[in-house]
Amino acid sequence: MTDFSTIYKLSLVAAFCFTQACSSSCPVLECWFVQEKAGRRGGLTTATSQEKSLLYIRADAHSHSGDSQQAPSDINPDRVYFVHDPAATLCHRSLNAPEGSIEKPHCEINPFFPHPSSLKWVAPLTDSALSPTYLQADWFSTAFQGLNGQLVLSSIMRAPTATKEHNVILSVTSKTVSVQSRLGEPVLLDCGFWADPSSPLSNSGFAVEWRYQFRGDGRLVLAYDGRTDRLADTQEEGATLDFEGLHKKGNASLILQEAKVRHTGMYICTVYLPYLVAQVAVELEIVEPPSLSIHPSPLPLVVPGQTLTVHCEASGFAPLSLDLSWEFKGADGKSRPLGTGSVTGHRQAWDGTYSQSTRLELDTTALDLGRGGEVTCVAVHLGGTRRASVTLNIIGFSTPSIEDSMAMVGVALVLYGLIKFISWTFIGSGSEEADKQDKKIN
Numbered sequence: 001m002t003d004f005s006t007i008y009k010l011s012l013v014a015a016f017c018f019t020q021a022c023s024s025s026c027p028v029l030e031c032w033f034v035q036e037k038a039g040r041r042g043g044l045t046t047a048t049s050q051e052k053s054l055l056y057i058r059a060d061a062h063s064h065s066g067d068s069q070q071a072p073s074d075i076n077p078d079r080v081y082f083v084h085d086p087a088a089t090l091c092h093r094s095l096n097a098p099e100g101s102i103e104k105p106h107c108e109i110n111p112f113f114p115h116p117s118s119l120k121w122v123a124p125l126t127d128s129a130l131s132p133t134y135l136q137a138d139w140f141s142t143a144f145q146g147l148n149g150q151l152v153l154s155s156i157m158r159a160p161t162a163t164k165e166h167n168v169i170l171s172v173t174s175k176t177v178s179v180q181s182r183l184g185e186p187v188l189l190d191c192g193f194w195a196d197p198s199s200p201l202s203n204s205g206f207a208v209e210w211r212y213q214f215r216g217d218g219r220l221v222l223a224y225d226g227r228t229d230r231l232a233d234t235q236e237e238g239a240t241l242d243f244e245g246l247h248k249k250g251n252a253s254l255i256l257q258e259a260k261v262r263h264t265g266m267y268i269c270t271v272y273l274p275y276l277v278a279q280v281a282v283e284l285e286i287v288e289p290p291s292l293s294i295h296p297s298p299l300p301l302v303v304p305g306q307t308l309t310v311h312c313e314a315s316g317f318a319p320l321s322l323d324l325s326w327e328f329k330g331a332d333g334k335s336r337p338l339g340t341g342s343v344t345g346h347r348q349a350w351d352g353t354y355s356q357s358t359r360l361e362l363d364t365t366a367l368d369l370g371r372g373g374e375v376t377c378v379a380v381h382l383g384g385t386r387r388a389s390v391t392l393n394i395i396g397f398s399t400p401s402i403e404d405s406m407a408m409v410g411v412a413l414v415l416y417g418l419i420k421f422i423s424w425t426f427i428g429s430g431s432e433e434a435d436k437q438d439k440k441i442n
């Protein structure tokens with residue numbers, strides 16, 4: 001049993017190595033090194049400086065891929081760093097732009113100052129005074145955005161003072177950078193972290209926090225104290241974590257059991273180690289297309305010249321933006337637009353979804369609707385286009401159509417032909433019969 005699980009683990013490691021580190025080469029990343037300008041602190045706005053920098057990433061402790069390469073001339077040699085990332089998180093393919101591509105992954109580095117946190121669920125991590133000498137080093141915080149919105153990543157790196165050999169100590173990633181969900185469905189917002197097991201900081205526990213932000217409004221979703229394995233705070237019903245996956249694999253994904261309109265917004269996943277913190281932000285949008293209803297339905301019969309009012313109500317949709325219009329399909333099978341009608345303002349329901357309606361005045365003579373056809377209400381929404389139709393019947397024409405005239409001529413011809421045929425048959429057959437009788441006699 002143990003043998004089997006060891007083999008299993010080894011093969012997993014090999015597979016991981018094959019897919020993550022060995023086959024995909026680790027990138028050389030161009031980053032903006034951003035820091036506050038010295039001597040300008042205390043002002044209302046903090047001035048920052050930006051410098052181009054270069055990060056040579058490697059997953060393997062021994063290889064030094066960057067040594068042989070020449071850094072571009074527009075980069076200050078002091079801003080060239082060698083980053084060792086044992087988990088190979090920074091070797092994700094979305095950070096490796098194809099040769100000559102215009103789109104590049106985004107990357108920013110800032111100096112980082114380790115500090116204890118006073119948050120209730122983080123403070124216990126620094127209760128016992130930890131190796132402060134370990135903290136005396138050059139620390140950086142980095143933020144990456146992969147190509148095509150595949151990944152957001154934030155890492156804390158440490159280099160012994162005055163060296164440029166950094167080690168990744170903590171990484172937080174998300175692969176669901178932008179999530180869309182229908183109403184009422186379960187939602188998973190991905191967040192995972194890795195902490196260097198050889199760091200003295202990774203043995204005294206961690207904390208995870210999810211925050212929500214929308215248009216300047218922010219609140220805590222949940223906070224988890226990994227040291228005591230306890231949810232320190234939850235402010236969102238139905239929000240939870242996979243606690244087993246969290247401890248075993250660093251899976252800090254947020255699970256929302258049932259998507260609601262008010263869940264639309266930005267979610268920030270923050271992971272704390274003692275003195276360290278890293279976070280990534282993901283976006284959630286709840287998108288629900290409208291349900292349409294037309295009334296009156298069915299439509300009453302109309303006579304030419306009559307004006308009919310038709311309403312179409314779109315309800316239960318989110319977000320707000322919606323385009324309502326009308327179409328008509330006549331006997332010829334061709335659709336043509338009838339415009340938007342009079343669109344009302346929107347209303348918001350208790351569940352946050354919206355409704356809006358439009359009223360169409362169907363003037364049967366002005367619009368040239370013939371004998372009628374299909375009247376359709378069309379709603380174009382981010383969640384999809386929805387249609388609802390009713391049948392329009394116009395009775396009692398004032399003038400017959402060409403088809404009607406043709407039909408009348410046709411009927412007249414047939415009748416004429418029939419009379420002709422009958423009279424000919426009777427008269428003709430009478431004489432034939434007479435002929436036969438004549439023959440018998442002979």
Ligand SMILES: *[C@@H]1O[C@H](CO)[C@@H](O)[C@H](O)[C@H]1NC(C)=O
Pocket residue numbers: 188192242245249251253255
């Ligand atoms: C993290 O946990 C969630 C919920 O159990 C699961 O659906 C998801 O696949 C996990 N992610 C990873 C990367 O294992």
